[in-house]
Amino acid sequence: MDFTFNDEQRMFRDTIYRFCKEEVAPLCEEADQKGEFSMEVWKKLGSMGLLGLPIPEEYGGSGADFTTCCLAGEAMGHAGIDGGHTLALGAHTYLCAANIMEHGTEEQKKKYLPGLATGEDIGCMGLTEPGSGSDAAALATTAVKKGDKYVLNGSKTFITNAPLAKVFVIFATLDKSKRHKGITTFIVDRDTPGISTGNPMHKMGCKCSTTSEVFMEDCEVPAENVLGGEGNGWRIALGGVEWDRSTLLSPFLGGGMFMLENCARYANERRAFGKSIGEFQSIQNRIADMRVFLEAARLAIYRVAASKDNGVMLNPLLASVNKMYVGDKGFEMCSAAVDLFGGYGYIHEYPVERGMRDAKLGQLGGGTSDIMRMIVARFMMM
Template sequence: MDFTLSGQQRDRCASVLARTQTAFPAGPGDHQPTASASAYTRAEWSRLADLGLLGASVPTAEGGGGLGALDTALVFESAGRGCADTGILFAAAAHLFSCGMPILDFAPPDTRKRLLPRMCSGELIAGNAMTEPESGSDVARLTVTARRVADGFLLSGTKSFVSNGPVADVFVTYATTDPQAGHLGVTAFVVERGAPGLAVGQPLDKMGLLSCPAAAVTFDDCFVPDEQVLGAPGQGGAIFQHSMRWERSCLFAVYLGVQQRLLDRCVEHVRQRRQSGKRLAEFQSVSNRVVDMKLRLESGRLLLYRACDALDRDDPDASLWVSLSKLAVSEAAVASSLDAMQLFGGRGCLREEGIEAAVRDALPTTVFSGTSEIQRQLIARSIGL
């Protein structure tokens, strides 16, 4: 078993890190947007495309980078280390993994060819519309419905939390087409913003990931033609789980990069900061906390790399490794951001340091892409409980 990255992988990671730091330079400390700041601009979105983040796992024939899951994760990890604005990287990951991959693997050829190159280039922004007011984790009971009509479907209902929603040009969404069939009665669709009957709500006021805007999206007899159905009717549940395998692995690589950046800052801080005539690093309680940060980072990194390798090999146990890695990395992100806050003390509460923003950006990780409780249920099922 070889844990060493190839020369090509190391060079790609170094290049993405350097280019990300240039494209998204940090202000004082690790400054991030305030709650009153607007979402990312189209120019910033184009920078993500230039970095290869918007199409990393899409084949080159469709305008992407042609990378597998592991190499895609390495790219997003490097970007997470180099960019203090985790929200915009989250937006890019949601765009690619929750929307781009389902379109790549399940859209009719004409729809795929029409949308994917423009998504990879940054011309189009995509939002994943799954969560509903009464349905978060239970995706088999969607209240948004899709009624069969001539040449397509009419969608009706509301999706309550759509990342990228306020600025998205394309939505990947899911609706119940057969209420009696449970998860086999859900169908996936791609809907373009100008479709009659589609309405996007006001941006939601969120705690963290502030650069990634979110909003409710409502469908009022919104017509979606047959050529914008993803897969076959009733296949939506499987398509959503397919997208989640990509998101729960590659998106969370961003948080490996964030943890590495926090760890680097904490090591520098405790080596320089003095208290009671000693460097903070000389206090065992401090050094133990930093060691725990390192332990969580490397443990999550190994699990995430294994999950991505399983995806690349089409391993039948891939879902187990994906859930294990998502659980480990998300809970590590929360714990290590809180450790960084403790190590920086009062300075950690200042916006200009960026530590409090890292805490706010980390806390939602145990909720989105399937809660920690859902991951534990999936893992229990995988090991025969």
């Protein structure tokens, strides 16, 4: 067992960190204040190859392994990129493009991956519906086979990137009575008649990612756009949420480091009762707890990445432990950072307020902490 990164991995992480800190993070502050997705940020991430990192080179990506993808996510968060833009990247790269990369036919990969790898085409993944989130297998969007087409009817909600997306990965059921066994995945182009998106939803945090409903009304999708074969949708959905519970969490780790560095600096600078607040034991305890959380989170995240790089593609127990731990403790850490800044912690101009708003999503998106506990307990009682 080796817990160290090699020189190449360290250099990669440092290069992404420096680029993002100098060229991207300043744009993110402004975008978050406005609550808007920034195309300039997106293009910069694309120019560094970050939007197509795991996609094989032959389709325009870099063919990076899971560990490298996590290093990139960590570097982006550490540099101060907001949770909205890293969420947009996560939904695009890991929920849309990676699903096509892992389950697509050669024709599908050639058609969709090059545009997604550069970020010119934006991708999204629609599993959640107004009536089913945690109980995703109860989804109600129907697909009915009609000749060489499938007709989709239904709606999705909370879909990251939907307002901007050109490529939609959509889950629908061919037979609702079969629950997860009836689910099939489809690639739907934005210009397919019958697909449309709702108004962008206004969110508590991750404000620079766009989120909306997706509607399908007699939306005819050619049979060649079935992803991974009929009835395989649930397996694809589970694989997708595992990206969510591993690689997509790495910006939280980097974001935590960004918060901790800001807290340490502030603790040295801010004075009360004639000394720096960092001299008070309660402030030191908060800083120590943050560091301990980040060390444990690093092990949890890279352990899932290493397990995937070693060929274990589905590891729901580890992924759920990871998601619950980083989600719950990450939010606790960000809340402690706001406390450490006192009243200034509540004000937009200071970096910790945004971090706390963004971190809340870690307990909700991609499966709530309740659901993660349920999965872990199920494994323990099998």
